[in-house]
Amino acid sequence: MIKNIVTITLNPTVDKSTTVENLKPEKKLRCTPPKYEPGGGGINVSRGLARLGIKSVALFTCGGRTGELLEQLLKEENVTTSTIPTAAETRENFIVVDTSHNEQYRFGMPGEDITAAEVKDIAKIIHGLSPTPEIVVISGSLPPGIEPAFIGMLVRELKEKGAKVIADTSGEALTEVLKEGVYLLKPNLGELSTLTGMKDLDNESADEAAKQLIDEGKAEIVVVSLGPQGAYLVSKDESIHVPAPSVKKLSTVGAGDSMVAGMVAILAQGGSHKDMARMGVACGSAATMSTGTGLFTKENAERLYKWLSR
Numbered sequence: 352m353i354k355n356i357v358t359i360t361l362n363p364t365v366d367k368s369t370t371v372e373n374l375k376p377e378k379k380l381r382c383t384p385p386k387y388e389p390g391g392g393g394i395n396v397s398r399g400l401a402r403l404g405i406k407s408v409a410l411f412t413c414g415g416r417t418g419e420l421l422e423q424l425l426k427e428e429n430v431t432t433s434t435i436p437t438a439a440e441t442r443e444n445f446i447v448v449d450t451s452h453n454e455q456y457r458f459g460m461p462g463e464d465i466t467a468a469e470v471k472d473i474a475k476i477i478h479g480l481s482p483t484p485e486i487v488v489i490s491g492s493l494p495p496g497i498e499p500a501f502i503g504m505l506v507r508e509l510k511e512k513g514a515k516v517i518a519d520t521s522g523e524a525l526t527e528v529l530k531e532g533v534y535l536l537k538p539n540l541g542e543l544s545t546l547t548g549m550k551d552l553d554n555e556s557a558d559e560a561a562k563q564l565i566d567e568g569k570a571e572i573v574v575v576s577l578g579p580q581g582a583y584l585v586s587k588d589e590s591i592h593v594p595a596p597s598v599k600k601l602s603t604v605g606a607g608d609s610m611v612a613g614m615v616a617i618l619a620q621g622g623s624h625k626d627m628a629r630m631g632v633a634c635g636s637a638a639t640m641s642t643g644t645g646l647f648t649k650e651n652a653e654r655l656y657k658w659l660s661r
Contacts, residue, residue: 392490399612
């Protein structure tokens with residue numbers, strides 16, 4: 352049983368969500384009372400792990416009144432936190448669901464600049480983690496002030512200390528991460544196509560593309576997210592497709608992070624690759640059954656996992 356798990360979120364957020372009937376421009380809209388929830392890739396993974404009974408430490412940058420609210424919200428969800436203070440205010444995102452059409456509008460706000468001194472503090476804190484985490488999840492976007500190469504450096508140091516690094520990021524940060532190689536990577540078809548140079552990927556060719564990344568030493572395990580079609584888990588010796596169960600979709604916010612949480616939970620318990628893929632798809636699908644940014648409920652995730660394991 353792996354007990355020392357750390358998630359890293361360098362551009363966290365507080366997600367504010369509400370609903371309104373018949374969204375129209377230049378009209379005063381009567382919204383329901385807002386709901387505030389923690390957000391950001393690694394933070395959501397820690398939230399998901401907590402729901403599955405797996406302990407982790409959510410390490411994230413934190414500043415201002417929004418940062419204080421973020422800490423309080425995570426405390427209410429029984430997530431252990433370790434914060435890196437910043438002068439910049441922690442950002443907010445805004446999600447609105449138009450109930451007349453069940454359409455979701457997601458407004459992502461940019462983070463404020465992280466100073467050069469704060470970047471050094473982040474590196475020092477992560478370098479000084481003791482004992483070295485057995486699993487480290489680096490997930491989410493980068494705020495202004497942090498260069499993509501910084502993430503590559505973190506991956507290299509953590510690997511040298513023996514940590515299994517799981518990465519779920521995008522763009523230049525993902526490119527830098529793959530220069531170092533990770534234990535597990537979770538791209539979607541579009542990202543996989545960009546990383547491998549293989550165009551027009553589908554379910555069949557995704558297997559080949561994932562194996563290319565593994566052969567190049569960029570990852571030991573590649574889990575290709577296929578959205579409503581489930582996921583492919585590919586390792587050096589295995590190729591496992593898990594179809595997504597049919598559920599009533601209310602929101603896609605946090606589905607990818609929930610998928611990572613499900614896989615890490617099984618990995619922490621010494622489970623098989625097949626069970627990792629099943630729990631990942633189960634948690635990702637269960638997250639779409641929740642409104643706003645609510646992630647998944649343990650009951651829905653476990654029910655879907657049992658269904659996928661039949």
